[in-house]
Amino acid sequence: MTTPESRVIIVGGGVFGLSTALWLARGGYKDVTIFDRCNFNTNYYNPADGCDGASADINKIFRATYGSREHSQDLALEARDIWLEWNRAIKESHPxxxxxxxxxxxxxxxxxxxxxxxxxxxxxxxxxxxxxxxxETAPSFRHLQFIKDEADDERRASAHGPEWSKKFHLFDKFKHGATNGFLDAGSGITLADKACVYARYLCQKAGVKFVLGHPQGELDHLITKQNGSDKRVKGIKTCDGSTHAADLVVVACGPWTAAVLPEAHRSVEATMGTVMFIDVPEDRKDLREKFHPDNIPVWRFIQGEGEGRISTPRTKYSPEPINTVPLYGLELMKQVIGGLFPELADIGFTDSRLCWYTDSIDNEFVIDYVPGYSDSLFICTGGSGHGFKFLPVLGKYVKNQLERVPDRFTPIWKWRTVEEGKQCNGLEEGEAGPREMSKIKLAKPQDFHFPVKGSSLSGRLQQLNVAPKEKSQL
Structure with a gap:
């Protein structure tokens, strides 16, 4: 049984690890240590400075709409309140x-x-x-959402403020108006790297210890001990040869989880998303004003509907680095951006990266004790591309699972694996599936350029019969 007296090691200093450590420390746990191979003391979670986890990013979307997954909606709204508390605390702080x-x-x-x-x-x-x-469940928040092309919603958006009327009409001409959707004024964008820096700061204030950087912070392997039928994890060994004893080891390694814990490879897998950057020049004050958050919302566009060896990430910082992205995602971005904001197409893409996150079999988190280790090994992962927004609050409910305090998330986040004959978010495909990385057509340098004005990408997109989510099998 995990108690505040337990020695807890958390492997991974991203969202899941930080939030867990923060809530444990604030809940009276006296010996919590986070290990991570990235030196966040000096790179500050900067994705351009050696950080390749999903949590290390410039920004992340915050949304609270989850449809029938009301538990995720409620968790997002609870997190939103704390995000705004953090904003106030930072604003009132001395530099x-x-x-x-x-x-x-x-x-x-x-x-x-x-x-x-x-x-x-x-x-x-x-x-x-x-x-x-x-x-039905959060009418006060629903009041902040305005359906595209609806006259009543246009009036409500205007009443919310003149900037919202402008944002409401921002995409009227995109695809000749043949689009649908809604503007959510209660959502927005997080500063991902700075949010992680702040969460780490709060952890340190609460007494959490950090061992960061290679080799001292990088996991070599879990230390296990077998005593008859009883198998336990006794701690970890890091790449500098040091051993670190623990009563509980929490694996919060995001897309590297299955590489650390092979038992998890039928529960989660590494999945990559394409991220492109366009740096607006300092001297283009007109564009910097146009694309300032005061004047433009975050936007997402859905075009159509649809969705062996251990899957592990490969990034620009891997031993065998990759410095390109899947051609399908790149071409789709070029089509959408070129149609919406041709002035950005004139600037062109200035950088790219693969954002590796962790898909579970049902896009729900996997937060539970790993079977067969006598409550000495715990998994905390499965962000599935939507976990970052929960940074301020996730650990509150991770702590419940650690202490075996049942809540609404217990049956949802429990340990589970691929079931034979069932669709499991693509995890059932294995290496035979179409999303395996060696089968993905990758972009070449010339593909990063936007087409000449007046040309079309539709023909090229029709030839790229690749699912929009890809995974790596290395």
């Missing part, structure tokens, strides 16, 4: 009291709105369900 590179002017969550768009004039079922559930 010298904040960790680098934070300043009192930083907002970890900016409520600039999220525009949920999809192809076609009729609202897709996913969006219909999102709004219906929000109306």
């Amino acid at each position: 010298s009291d904040l960790p680098r590179p934070l300043t009192p002017e930083d907002e970890l969550l900016t409520l600039c709105g999220v525009y949920h768009l999809a192809d076609g004039p009729t609202m897709i079922p996913r969006y219909v369900e999102n709004l219906q559930v929000m109306e």
